[in-house]
Amino acid sequence: MAKRNPNISGNAYALTILAPIKNGYTEEQIAYADIVRCRLQDWNNQDYSPMTQVPQTYLCRYYVLDDVYTESLPGADPRSRWLDLLTALPFGGIGNKLRVGMLPKEDHLQSRYLVFSCNFHGGPEGDLDGYLRGMWQAISGQIKDIWGFCYGFEEVDNADKFIAYMKKCQLPAALFFVGSNDDPLPEQLKALYLKQEFANFAVANQGLDAAALRANFKAFIERVQPNDVNGPTWPAGKYTV
């Protein structure tokens, strides 16, 4: 039996990318990581996210991981309580030493990372290559804009190299929870379109007699084309149909 792919749940795929950003800065003294952040921020000001053009993307996000956190908040570590007690005793010196030793250690990352976390429809086999190829074909310009400051990205100039690069930056999910459904995105969008349209239809045709209702329903079906995902639908990333 093939090993279970932890990134796949049904037909949904959890892609997690951590791409290390080079430790450097521009002549304007802006760190590369901050440029990445600015460019991503600029995407918010466009009418639509570039990701609308990437097929099968349900939801995705980008952020820059600057560093990890040191836990200094009080927590529920039972051992620390005993050590706190020790410090109150005559041999408190040892207790104190131990107690300080118990404090969470301070960790720091050597690089800042571009994090790309994406949920997409990959089918039962989890077609990551197909998804990434689609992404490259749709927005290779923006990809280069964002990933251009990452270690090792210099070589990436076509879809195959992009796929290979992304796989090197990929992390497996320990748990992937799908609370929605895992249909292909065009199916989901079509369904949302039908939901909105049919709700309107139900309101507009309430109380009609059977013949009139039937005629209107027929016209409705012809207009909304329930089985045609390319027909009238809800465009990806848009706020209105």
Added chain:
Amino acid sequence: MTQKLELTDIQGNVLRAYGRFGYPVARYVFFNIRDDRKGRAFVDAISKRVTTAVEWGDGPGQIKQPDWTLNIAFAYQALKELGVPRSSLIGFSPEFISGMKDRRDILGDDGPSSPEHWDPIWCSNRVERDKDIHIFISLNARLPQFLLEAYQWLLGEVDKTGGGVVQLDGHRGDNGEILPYQDSHIVMENGQPTAKEHFGYTDGISDPVFEGVPYDEARLPGRGKQMPNGKWAPLATGEFILGHVDEAHEYPPAPEPVLLSRNGTYMIYRKLHENVGTFEAYLEEHGSKFPGGKELLAAKFVGRWRDNGAPLVSAPDTAAKAKFDADFAAADAKTKDKMLSDFTYDNDMSGGKCPFSAHIRRINPRASLEMVRGDKPGAMKISTDAFDTPGALTNRRRLLRRGLPYGEVKDRTRDDGNHGIVIMMLNADINRQFEFVQQQWVNYGNDFIAANDKEIILGNHSVDDKLPSKAVLQVEPDSNEAPYILPKIPRFVETRGGEYFFVPSMTALRMIAKGVVDPT
């Protein structure tokens, strides 16, 4: 484990809905502080007459029920003016500090409900320093003459401040006049006092019951929290009163020092205008089409029948209602109360009886949000043991509701005029309780798997034709019926003013009056 509250330290309006205790008339008066020293002297004088939550009785050594009551609360600016230190002020909740007007986008106070349409007193609040609303004082009385007596007493105290405290005017009255106070009173029907508001519904039946209120013990069923064994338990005191443990087993966030916040609470004051003409016309139009007829439709809006408040889950149709009425008529007062309050949605998970957008289901879903899709199309069912406790999503969203209708409806075909409800809600956390319910359950429906469909009566139904508001009145999944869809629901209720207030304990009130609040 059960605690006894310090009834002499808690203000009376926090624990008592005065309307239910024989006080049918009320007057709300608002003040601006012009001089901090005189302001504190005023608060000191008032504090001596504030009605506490103490138990009343006619026996020896007992406190007699007063002819009129007085309670006091402060807006954020008042605390600043009265000299409460900055380090205490920053501990108040951000919503209270910002004020209701600033929260309009969260509350959905848009279109005809937006602050520029509020009564003048609320328009100038937080715009002009000398018109800021600082102090709220409520007077409730057993008879109109006692209300006048109370008001005269209050005016006398204001006079003594020599201009240090100024009474604000700007409340719209019955004939369009501008008044220096807001009156409210119960609605009379055929010369008889009722517990109804102007649309004809009985109000305030399901006010929450929480731990430590001696006079609420018999009222627990249906008003506390629903337990896994089907019984009811009182909600944690800290959901409604600061300085006490809440449903999360912690003290709700509150300003320091603890003497300032303990036994106090936050109050949400809202003047809500009722568009009676629009309501009547809409009910008439759809009552004639709705399969169950007009009165059942009216009941579907709220979840209770208008004549006696019978809950739809107990009396879902005309036949069941007739049986309920017969039992109700024969019942004693205690049983009557139980019949109105003691129910669950366990047998109505699909909403075939009480629709998901009905007022009482949205305001207090009891245990009904622990739900998943049922086996039949259109059905929902209880998701047993999914949550820690059946009411997990409800118990921390409850609100004490106080208040009375105002104005009179002279012409039931018209919206204009001066009629509605002054509602005062009390909770420990404005954001988690009041604002959440208002935003997520009244003006939105995702928790009820209804997307943007709003609560029918209070929802801020859109005035924009492109975003019409609707509600689906569900039917039993095993029936042959189709759900009736209420289309293009108009705005039945409009906000006409409001603010967030802090209701201090008697201890805190005395400390504020003396200027000795000190968190250092």
Added chain:
Amino acid sequence: MSNIAGKAYAMNVITPIKSYWAWINKLIFWAAIKFPGALTGLITLSLIHYARWVILKDSEFPHLAKEQPKEKLHYTYMLFFSNFNGSWDQYVDSFTFAIPGGLDLFWKWNIRYPKSVTLTPFHKYIRYNQIETIHYYSAYPLAAANDVKAAKQVKTALTQFHQDSQTLSDDEFMAGYKTLLRGLQHDLGDMYPTPIVTMAAYEVQERKYKHEREQAALAGGENG
């Protein structure tokens, strides 16, 4: 930054965990997949589109070039990504009210995890370890997870009824149509803009702009 895309909120949390506990955590996740009963609470809450946990130690951080310095860390780290509906408070509150046990199970082994039963320490823990999203995209900004699921019901039922109704008499059609509506009585909520959950100036303005622009485009389209 923008943690919000229409009705979805992007939450990112990174928390340290001792490496010897990390494998237990992985085991729990494995069990959660094997025995989905553990996720009943999450499913009933129905606020999540997609969520994932990722656990990695220093040697697992992607290393792409010789000149990239290697990571050296005391702890293993757990990354949590969630796409949920509603406000931050609503989400975190709902979790703690409804399924504190489930949360504790998933985070129990992390350094100084305060347990979720009392709200404030858990709020603080999540906020403390949260990372803001810079760009967040949803393919259906007006849909909550509930709507995506409801839409599938609508599509399936509608298609089926359309097929089945071809040969029916008018009376049968009417009965069938009623059955259709009854079956979809929890699936017909309107999808409009979500109530605003943040008062951040950018979000307020952006949200207004996006909806107005598209409404205008819609009106223009209708006229044209």
